[in-house]
Amino acid sequence: MSKFLSDKYSNLSPYVPGEQPKERKYIKLNTNESPFPPSKKAVKYSAAAAKRLMLYPDPDQRELTAAVAKNLGVKIENVLLTNGSDEILNFAFMAYCDKDTPAIFPDITYGFYKVFAEINNVSYKEIPLKEDLTLDINDYIGQKGTVFIANPNAPTGIPIPLSDIEKLLNSDRERVVVIDEAYVDFGGESAVSLIEKYDNLLVTQTFSKSRSMAGARLGFGVAGKEIISDLNAVKYSTNPYNVNRTTAAAGLGAIEDKKYFEKNCKAIIETREWASVELENLGFTLTPSKTNFIFAKTDLIGGAELYKKLKEKGVLVRHFTNPIISDYNRITVGSRVEMQTLITTIKEILEEQK
Numbered sequence: 001m002s003k004f005l006s007d008k009y010s011n012l013s014p015y016v017p018g019e020q021p022k023e024r025k026y027i028k029l030n031t032n033e034s035p036f037p038p039s040k041k042a043v044k045y046s047a048a049a050a051k052r053l054m055l056y057p058d059p060d061q062r063e064l065t066a067a068v069a070k071n072l073g074v075k076i077e078n079v080l081l082t083n084g085s086d087e088i089l090n091f092a093f094m095a096y097c098d099k100d101t102p103a104i105f106p107d108i109t110y111g112f113y114k115v116f117a118e119i120n121n122v123s124y125k126e127i128p129l130k131e132d133l134t135l136d137i138n139d140y141i142g143q144k145g146t147v148f149i150a151n152p153n154a155p156t157g158i159p160i161p162l163s164d165i166e167k168l169l170n171s172d173r174e175r176v177v178v179i180d181e182a183y184v185d186f187g188g189e190s191a192v193s194l195i196e197k198y199d200n201l202l203v204t205q206t207f208s209k210s211r212s213m214a215g216a217r218l219g220f221g222v223a224g225k226e227i228i229s230d231l232n233a234v235k236y237s238t239n240p241y242n243v244n245r246t247t248a249a250a251g252l253g254a255i256e257d258k259k260y261f262e263k264n265c266k267a268i269i270e271t272r273e274w275a276s277v278e279l280e281n282l283g284f285t286l287t288p289s290k291t292n293f294i295f296a297k298t299d300l301i302g303g304a305e306l307y308k309k310l311k312e313k314g315v316l317v318r319h320f321t322n323p324i325i326s327d328y329n330r331i332t333v334g335s336r337v338e339m340q341t342l343i344t345t346i347k348e349i350l351e352e353q354k
């Protein structure tokens with residue numbers, strides 16, 4: 001840290017992304033990326049757009065916004081595109097939280113929420129999950145502040161039903177509820193259908209996972225037009241050109257290629273279910289994940305130890321040191337071949353333990 005850094009940032013503890021090692025080739029099951037390449041249409045549109053990179057992109061991203069809105073069955077005024085869904089989440093912290101309006105989120109959830117709260121100088125309250133890592137919506141009712149819930153949650157993968165979200169929205173219509181649906185396409189239930197009815201709801205989604213575009217950085221928010229207008233004001237006060245030309249073009253291709261999207265989601269779900277049974281047969285306990293990752297633990301080997309041994313053998317998964325979940329590893333659902341290697345490698349490790 002330099003001597004010049006403002007005091008307001010002296011205590012920052014930045015988000016730590018999953019490892020992206022360069023020193024050797026790993027089977028990468030640690031950052032919830034898709035094992036499949038982006039749609040060919042996305043690549044083609046993006047390459048064509050690259051020829052016009054001397055021009056700024058459309059700051060309103062009208063074409064892609066219209067396509068995303070149509071795909072979701074909402075109006076163009078209900079959608080705001082951002083640089084990954086991280087950006088729309090940050091906008092929501094900026095717009096709807098402050099010292100008197102804390103952010104409220106589970107104690108085990110996406111680690112960035114805490115970082116967004118800290119950089120925006122917002123107070124926050126973490127609500128413990130239940131012992132089985134499920135979320136009790138009643139714990140959020142009667143709490144003052146803006147609620148952030150990942151549905152399905154991360155890194156547990158556990159979804160909550162829409163009826164819970166509706167209960168929460170109804171319990172206090174004077175506060176904003178943000179539902180982070182980064183993983184919703186792998187079997188969750190989207191709250192987008194509720195935005196007409198509740199003007200205090202913001203739903204966020206991403207192209208990073210189910211549309212194989214983590215490297216492009218494209219996400220969006222869906223909400224009533226007043227919330228979208230607030231978030232647009234934040235966007236135009238920070239970075240009007242937040243979505244670049246090649247990314248927007250790729251996004252359009254990805255939306256148009258619905259078949260490819262559906263095929264990949266189906267493959268991930270099938271592989272998740274297959275790998276889950278294999279892991280259970282090896283003695284693992286799993287949370288009921290509806291995402292593109294599995295959250296698993298076993299009494300046969302500690303979480304940190306398994307992470308380390310897998311890494312030595314060329315398979316990267318994600319381990320979190322928080323004691324509540326330190327027995328677990330979060331394993332991204334890769335291709336069938338990658339998951340087969342994972343299972344074989346775990347078998348080897350368990351054998352070596354004997």
Ligand code: PMP
Nearest residue numbers: 084085086110154182206208219
């Ligand atoms: N929400 C959750 C729960 C996530 O796990 C992630 C990915 N790390 C994000 C949001 C942000 O994803 P992106 O910025 O790539 O859209």
